Amino acid sequence: MVEVKVDAIRISLMGSHRVVVLKDQGSNRYLSIWIGQPEADAITIHMTDSRVARPLTHDLIVSLLRDLNATVRYVLVNELRDDTYYARIIIRSKDGKELNIDARPSDAIALAVRVGCSIYVDDEIMAQHSQEPDDDGAVADEDLGAFKDFLGSLDMDDLDKK
Amino acid sequence: MIEMKIESVRVSLMSPNQVVILKEVDGERHLPIFIGKTEGDAITFQLNGAPVPRPLTHDLAASILTALEATASHVVISDLRNQHFYAALVLKVDETEVMLDARPSDAIAIAVRVECPIFVEEHVLDEAGVQPAERTDAGNGNLGAFEDFLSSLDLSDLDTDK
Numbered sequence: 001m002v003e004v005k006v007d008a009i010r011i012s013l014m015g016s017h018r019v020v021v022l023k024d025q026g027s028n029r030y031l032s033i034w035i036g037q038p039e040a041d042a043i044t045i046h047m048t049d050s051r052v053a054r055p056l057t058h059d060l061i062v063s064l065l066r067d068l069n070a071t072v073r074y075v076l077v078n079e080l081r082d083d084t085y086y087a088r089i090i091i092r093s094k095d096g097k098e099l100n101i102d103a104r105p106s107d108a109i110a111l112a113v114r115v116g117c118s119i120y121v122d123d124e125i126m127a128q129h130s131q132e133p134d135d136d137g138a139v140a141d142e143d144l145g146a147f148k149d150f151l152g153s154l155d156m157d158d159l160d161k162k
Numbered sequence: 163m164i165e166m167k168i169e170s171v172r173v174s175l176m177s178p179n180q181v182v183i184l185k186e187v188d189g190e191r192h193l194p195i196f197i198g199k200t201e202g203d204a205i206t207f208q209l210n211g212a213p214v215p216r217p218l219t220h221d222l223a224a225s226i227l228t229a230l231e232a233t234a235s236h237v238v239i240s241d242l243r244n245q246h247f248y249a250a251l252v253l254k255v256d257e258t259e260v261m262l263d264a265r266p267s268d269a270i271a272i273a274v275r276v277e278c279p280i281f282v283e284e285h286v287l288d289e290a291g292v293q294p295a296e297r298t299d300a301g302n303g304n305l306g307a308f309e310d311f312l313s314s315l316d317l318s319d320l321d322t323d324k
Contacts, residue, residue, distance in 0.1 A: 038200040039219070053246070054265045057201070057219045060251065061226060067253065067260045068230050084216065091229065099229045104216050 001076060001120040004031065006047065006109060009040050020109060022077075022121060029130035031121055033077070033085050039106030046113050058110040065115070069094035074118040075108035080125055163238060163281040166193065168270065171206050182270060184239075184280065191291035193239070193282060195247050201267030208274045220268070224275040227253075235259065237269035239282040242290055 007023035007030060018040030022031045042058045044050075055063065065072065070093050079086040087108035091099040103111075112119045166184035169192060173180050180202030184193040197205075204220045206212070217225065227234060233254045241248040249269040250261040264272075273280050 038198075042219075054248075055263060055268075056265075057223065057268050057271075060262060060264050060268050061219075061223050063262050064223065064226065064232075064251070064253070067262060068232050068255060070226075070230055086216075089222075089226075091226070093230055101222070101225055101229055102217060103222050107217075107219050107222050110219075 002026065002029075002123060002126045004119050004121050004126075006043065006113060006119070009044050020106065022109075022119065024121075024126065024130065029126060029132055031077075031126060031130045033105050035104070035106035035109075039104070039110055042110040043106070043113055046110070058107070058114060061111060062114045065091070070099075072111060072115045072117045073098070074120055075103075075112045077105050077108070077119075077121045077125060079122065080129065085125075164189070164284055164287055166239075166280045166282050168205070168209065168274070168280070171202050171209075173202075182267070184270075184282065186287070186291075191287055191293055193287055193291050195239070195266050197265075197267035197270075201265070201271055204271040205267070205274055208271070220271040220275060223268075223272050227272075227276060234272065234276045234278045236279045236281055237264070237273045239266050239269075239280075239286055241283065242286050247286070247290075 003025045004022035008021040010019040019032050073090045077087045085105045087105040089101045165187040169183040169185035179196050235254045239249050247266045249264050249266040251264045253260045
């Protein structure tokens, strides 16, 4: 398991989805996971200390856990199947039992940032699907395919002509 | 406390919000509550039995309750202040009741999953409940635009062959 931190939430220009970018704590690798807008908002609102008038759904889950004397030990992005990431939430119950609950990564992360527990990603997933930015922080060339195609399609010769 | 059931979830044409309409189980008063789209969908999906590929946030809340062997005894719409409805998710923990502050939308979305009753405090229903006009007859007055359209049709030509 690789420990990660939430590095950024990004907005997709293609649709209503968001991307949560997780950064490896021990190296310069980043894993991007597409998530829904409400869950992205739930993560952002908490991380930016924005005040909300009423508890959001993830806040309710946190108070539910607290009142049942259960603690979230950690969350884990453990699988990628058919282009969908899966996560588990590891909870210790009042009587010390360890529970392993299926969740979307977005919900797991929204919960993790609230309770301050660690976020892990399976080694294999990190090895195969993370990206390493160049030294200057630019994204690797191959990821710019669509943009390069676009650039290549431009006829720059005409640019200065009237 | 007065027991309510979900009469419908409606979309608002004025905003991205939705309206959940609760109806007295033993009476005719209705209580409309504006809720967010995400929470409205969460209620509708569950009531329709719509299959979701991955657990939604309220499914997660319900599965955490199940995993911790906790029982939600009921939810209650408890107050109305500054045009905001307040609710509580009431858990039974070691024979005592624990009330968790929640938005009505979250409380209802969880109630339909754990199949617990939905109540409203009497003073809230007194203040915000509405008695529908004649149930079956929409009342001619409400059909204005439609009636104008109907009377503008020339039905005499309908059966004549060209």
